[in-house]
Amino acid sequence: ILNVxxxxxxxxxxxxxxxxxxxxxxxxxxxxxxWYRWETAKSPEALFVMTLNGDEKKKGRISATLNTKEGYSxxxxxxxxxxxSATYLCAFSHTDKLIFGTGTRLQVFP
Amino acid sequence: KAGVTQTPRYLIxxxxxxxxxxxxxxxxxxxxxxxQQTPGQGLQFLFEYFSETQRNKGNFPGRFSGRQFSNSxxxxxxxxxxxxxxxLYLCASSLWAGSYNEQFFGPGxxxxxx
Numbered sequence: 001i002l003n004v005x006x007x008x009x010x011x012x013x014x015x016x017x018x019x020x021x022x023x024x025x026x027x028x029x030x031x032x033x034x035w036y037r038w039e040t041a042k043s044p045e046a047l048f049v050m051t052l053n054g055d056e057k058k059k060g061r062i063s064a065t066l067n068t069k070e071g072y073s074x075x076x077x078x079x080x081x082x083x084x085s086a087t088y089l090c091a092f093s094h095t096d097k098l099i100f101g102t103g104t105r106l107q108v109f110p
Numbered sequence: 111k112a113g114v115t116q117t118p119r120y121l122i123x124x125x126x127x128x129x130x131x132x133x134x135x136x137x138x139x140x141x142x143x144x145x146q147q148t149p150g151q152g153l154q155f156l157f158e159y160f161s162e163t164q165r166n167k168g169n170f171p172g173r174f175s176g177r178q179f180s181n182s183x184x185x186x187x188x189x190x191x192x193x194x195x196x197x198l199y200l201c202a203s204s205l206w207a208g209s210y211n212e213q214f215f216g217p218g219x220x221x222x223x224x
Contacts, residue, residue, distance in 0.1 A: 004152070031209060031210050032209060032210035034212075036215075042217070043113070043114070043200075043214075043215040043216055043217050043218070044153075044202075044215040045215075046212045046213060046214065049212050089152070089153070091153070093209035093210055096158075096166055096208055096209050097155045097158075097166055097209055098143075098153075098209045098213070099152075099155070100145075100152035100153040100154075101152050102150070102151065102152045103152065
C-alpha cells in the first residue's frame with residue numbers, strides 16, 4: 001500500500017516564526033509532488049507542483065524543495081503570519097493518481 | 111474567471127438511497143477528478159474524467175460511478191448509500207488530464223448519511 005506521510009500532524013507557532021514541515025513518499029515511479037494549502041471553510045489551493053529532483057519553488061514567503069531519490073519534500077514558511085493558518089497537504093502522483101497525505105495543520109498565533 | 115463550483119453544498123440522505131453530486135469545472139478545463147475525505151483520512155481519489163471518458167479510477171466499490179458531459183461538467187453518483195459514505199466530496203479541474211497538472215478544487219459537497 002502506497003503511503004504519503006506528513007509530519008508533524010500539527011504545529012503552533014508565533015507570528016514572525018519561520019517553520020517547515022515534511023512530506024515523505026515512495027521514491028519509485030515518481031511523476032510529481034503537489035503542495036496545497038487548505039484553509040477552513042475554503043477549497044484547497046494549489047501552492048506548487050514539482051516534478052524534478054532538486055526542484056526548488058517559491059511563492060512569496062513560502063518555498064518548497066524536492067528530493068525524489070530519497071522520497072521527501074520540505075515546505076518552508078518564512079516569517080509566519082496569522083493568515084498562514086491552514087492545513088498544508090502534499091500529494092504524490094503515482095500511476096497518474098494523486099495520493100494525499102493527511103496534512104500538517106498550522107496555527108499561527110499573533 | 112469563475113472557479114470550480116459544486117452543487118449541492120450540503121446533503122442529507124438515508125441508508126439505501128442514492129445521490130448525485132455535480133461539478134462544474136473552470137471554463138476551458140477538460141479534466142475533472144473526484145475525491146472523498148472522511149475524518150482522519152487524507153483525500154482519497156475516486157476517479158478522473160477527461161473528454162467524457164473515465165481515464166483513471168481509485169479503489170472504491172462499483173456503487174460509486176461518474177460521468178462527464180460534453181461541456182466538461184461532471185456528475186458523481188453513489189447508489190445504495192451506507193453510513194460510511196458520509197464524507198466531504200471534492201472535485202478538482204485541470205486544463206489537461208494527468209496528475210502532474212495543477213488541480214483547482216471546488217468547495218465540496220458535505221454528504222451525511224443517516
